[in-house]
Amino acid sequence: MADPDTGAPSATYAARLESAARLLSGQGIDALLITPGPDLQYLTGSTMSSFERLTCLVVPATGQPRMIVPRLEVAALRGTALDDLDVAILPWIDGEDPHGMIVEAIGPDARAAIADAAPALHVLPLQARLGQPLALATDVLRELRMIKDEAEKAALRQAGAAIDRVHARMGEFLRAGRTESEVAASITAAIIEEGHTGAAFVIVGSGPHGADPHHEVSERVIARGDIVVIDIGGPVPAGYFSDCTRTYSIGEPDPAAAERIAILEEAQARAVATARPGATSGQVDAAARDHLAAHGLSEYFVHRTGHGIGLSVHEEPYIMTGGEQVLREGMAFSIEPGIYLPGEWGARIEDIVILTADGCEPVNRQPHRLTVLPG
Structure with missing residues (x-):
């Protein structure tokens, strides 16, 4: 049964x-x-x-x-x-x-x-x-719980594909003149439309609000030129969660901001490349953190690189500085470095990955670059 x-x-x-x-x-x-x-x-x-x-x-x-x-x-x-x-x-x-x-x-x-x-x-x-x-x-x-079986992996892939479809529709929701709360309401509906049973969280961090990693939503009106962090997720019918963050620009971004976000994109990619059985959680964290430090951005990275995911949004293993957890095939966790400039803007790039025998499989496939939307 x-x-x-x-x-x-x-x-x-x-x-x-x-x-x-x-x-x-x-x-x-x-x-x-x-x-x-x-x-x-x-x-x-x-x-x-x-x-x-x-x-x-x-x-x-x-x-x-x-x-x-x-x-x-x-x-x-x-x-x-x-x-x-x-x-x-x-x-x-x-x-x-x-x-x-x-x-x-x-x-x-x-x-x-x-x-x-x-x-x-x-x-x-x-x-x-x-x-x-x-x-x-x-x-x-x-x-x-840390080692996912094949059915759990399939559920995480389903969740990843479903939240990717929401990010792919962001141009429908995110534009100048709308408030963060209006955008969040549209995203919440889309999360359910695309196969989740509900929205567990919706972060719409526009402009200076993006510098708060756990900002949710407000009545701030999104403006042309804003950098916007969108962090969203929820459970699919099997109970397993999605969690994916992408960063958007409303109209063409400030060149200095775009350059820093490109460095963040490379930091995230280095951490993904490091995630494999036998590596430690601390080594994955260091791959992202050291790249940001080499470009003078480490002070703006204020949280761990990732967390396990499954029937809970946050569970073990935790991917953080000094972490000694040896990673094993079947573990699933986020890789989500970010940079946050107080009073200005923030950016974060997040995928869920599942460890394979010789590396990792990202379940999120949407582009990682700063996505420019019409102003």
Whole structure:
């Protein structure tokens, strides 16, 4: 059976649960406690939301996993991959003690690792009842989630192609006289039209706003001569995310700005060329950062070069200065150096890449150069 939300076969989730259990003993952990969020989706396909009522998948190092879930949410599990998995469904009703059910399942002295998406509303009561401090499940699951299987790679390629189609339409949306928020509304609609289930983020940084890497949108009116950073992404039906940034000029750009953005383009290309199995995350970062430094632009590059991507927009591995993570085939991450001149303009170029046996495959194919749009 395939999960209706993700399309992945139940056997995929069964294998992931088995792999997670095997990893536990090697890390001195007795059980994983996985509340709704990306980890639960990865292990079971469930896209349930987290509420004040506790839902928690308990994955022991040995024995049968259990899903502790409010009775009124049980119907949401029917017809999903959980129907075929060897997971006991343990419903509870208001007035009962779901935190106590977890402690009973794993033992009061168990060493447990909890999902980083778990609300404090549930973390604190559980910690109060356990004799051992809770650890983070990320430390266990990173090894699984960092290496994408073929279905995950296919979903990332689908997401990359979908967001490329939005960038290819930017001339429809981005022009002088429109506000950033008006452009963002048009882009949001296009993200859905081109195959995403929604827009996770839309950054339209025009003129001096482009110098803020995480500027979103404002009522600033875009003017002729502006440099504009467009950073957009969202999930496709399988739950995997796109994330792609391109930089545009409204009319012909200032020559000095165009020259600096060409240097940024080369820095991004050098980082992509460095990304291969056996390299470290720090080496990929340095490939971009050193090129910018050689042209006197390093002070304007104020963030890491990239981040992993999958069921979360930001996940491991992180591509940053001094990073020691050795890259492996199947990892997927962004490569997105930028330069930001306070009060003037900013620029960023971002692709998602998937590591192959001897290099990397960018899933974004739109031109990297500064794209000039009619003023």
